[in-house]
Amino acid sequence: MPSDAFRPTSDAAAEVVAEAAHKAVHKAACEASAESPASLAMPSSAALDGATSADTIPAVFQASLWQLLAKQMSLYTLGESSSLPEYDAHRLLSSTCFVLGVDPADLDIAVMRAICAEGFDVAYERNLHAIEREVGCTETLWKEVCLTTPLLESVALKDTLESLRNFKARYVPRFFAHEIPADIDYPLCHPVSEAVEGVRYVNTYLERLIGENHFLQCFDLERCRSVLHAVHPQYGELIVNLFEPVATNAVGCALAEGEVRALRVGPEDCSRIALLLQGCSATQVRRLLSEAASRACDALGLCDGSDGPVRDYVQALAERLVPRVRMALRTDALGGVFLEC
Numbered sequence: 190m191p192s193d194a195f196r197p198t199s200d201a202a203a204e205v206v207a208e209a210a211h212k213a214v215h216k217a218a219c220e221a222s223a224e225s226p227a228s229l230a231m232p233s234s235a236a237l238d239g240a241t242s243a244d245t246i247p248a249v250f251q252a253s254l255w256q257l258l259a260k261q262m263s264l265y266t267l268g269e270s271s272s273l274p275e276y277d278a279h280r281l282l283s284s285t286c287f288v289l290g291v292d293p294a295d296l297d298i299a300v301m302r303a304i305c306a307e308g309f310d311v312a313y314e315r316n317l318h319a320i321e322r323e324v325g326c327t328e329t330l331w332k333e334v335c336l337t338t339p340l341l342e343s344v345a346l347k348d349t350l351e352s353l354r355n356f357k358a359r360y361v362p363r364f365f366a367h368e369i370p371a372d373i374d375y376p377l378c379h380p381v382s383e384a385v386e387g388v389r390y391v392n393t394y395l396e397r398l399i400g401e402n403h404f405l406q407c408f409d410l411e412r413c414r415s416v417l418h419a420v421h422p423q424y425g426e427l428i429v430n431l432f433e434p435v436a437t438n439a440v441g442c443a444l445a446e447g448e449v450r451a452l453r454v455g456p457e458d459c460s461r462i463a464l465l466l467q468g469c470s471a472t473q474v475r476r477l478l479s480e481a482a483s484r485a486c487d488a489l490g491l492c493d494g495s496d497g498p499v500r501d502y503v504q505a506l507a508e509r510l511v512p513r514v515r516m517a518l519r520t521d522a523l524g525g526v527f528l529e530c
């Protein structure tokens with residue numbers, strides 16, 4: 190799970206004025222504009238009103254971001270303090286940048302120009318409302334995950350779903366939109382990038398989990414348990430993804446021209462797969478695995494239309510199998526990829 194990039198250096202984090210965050214933005218703006226810090230002195234209000242050239246935009250952006258951050262700090266402290274612990278100042282800065290859709294370490298002149306033209310307060314509130322609408326989708330996605338999750342043992346999945354319960358009540362987009370107030374321990378087959386933050390990470394995670402559940406629902410529970418038991422007898426207590434071994438065996442069944450729903454890939458099937466793939470280049474192996482993934486989805490009744498995302502997900506798994514399968518072919522160990530159960 191993505192975590193906040195800044196951590197307190199001690200139990201008693203030093204109090205700093207908001208100038209600490211100002212310096213961080215100042216440095217990022219300098220790097221993005223390739224100008225010296227001296228050339229980015231705080232512009233006047235007149236400059237803020239009329240400056241639009243590439244030379245002045247970094248300075249205008251820096252100053253406007255500082256003003257917005259100062260406003261956020263005032264709201265956060267209810268106007269009772271002009272200083273914050275350094276950790277909280279960094280959190281507010283990161284959240285403000287997340288809402289605006291900017292990375293202070295990699296500022297883009299076109300993005301800065303667009304935000305300056307719209308106005309920081311207007312852009313911030315517009316983006317904040319969009320994030321709040323995304324939060325409104327989270328509970329719906331969470332409920333769908335809970336309703337579609339097969340009755341397969343997984344402590345990590347159970348704990349993760351429990352941690353995401355009532356996410357909206359703990360999520361504070363006004364001040365900490367980039368954070369995830371939950372412990373997401375259950376791994377996806379295809380993890381969400383850690384560059385995705387806040388509610389967008391959570392919603393993407395839940396959407397992918399729904400797709401995994403939809404695929405697993407195509408099989409008999411006992412057959413799924415047999416495959417997972419082949420991974421480890423105590424698979425339910427491990428932090429392992431439930432979808433990946435089942436989907437891998439489904440692709441293996443299709444590759445060996447067996448019954449996909451049975452999920453059985455025995456020694457004879459592995460020999461058939463080895464004979465099919467022996468001597469193939471990486472490109473050829475990739476093509477054959479991709480075709481097998483498509484046939485597996487067809488056999489499960491997953492159509493190109495409404496089930497397109499699930500089919501793409503299985504195709505991505507087939508792509509990941511290429512190096513494993515090629516290594517297994519060289520060591521005569523396909524049984525370590527397609528599990529006998």
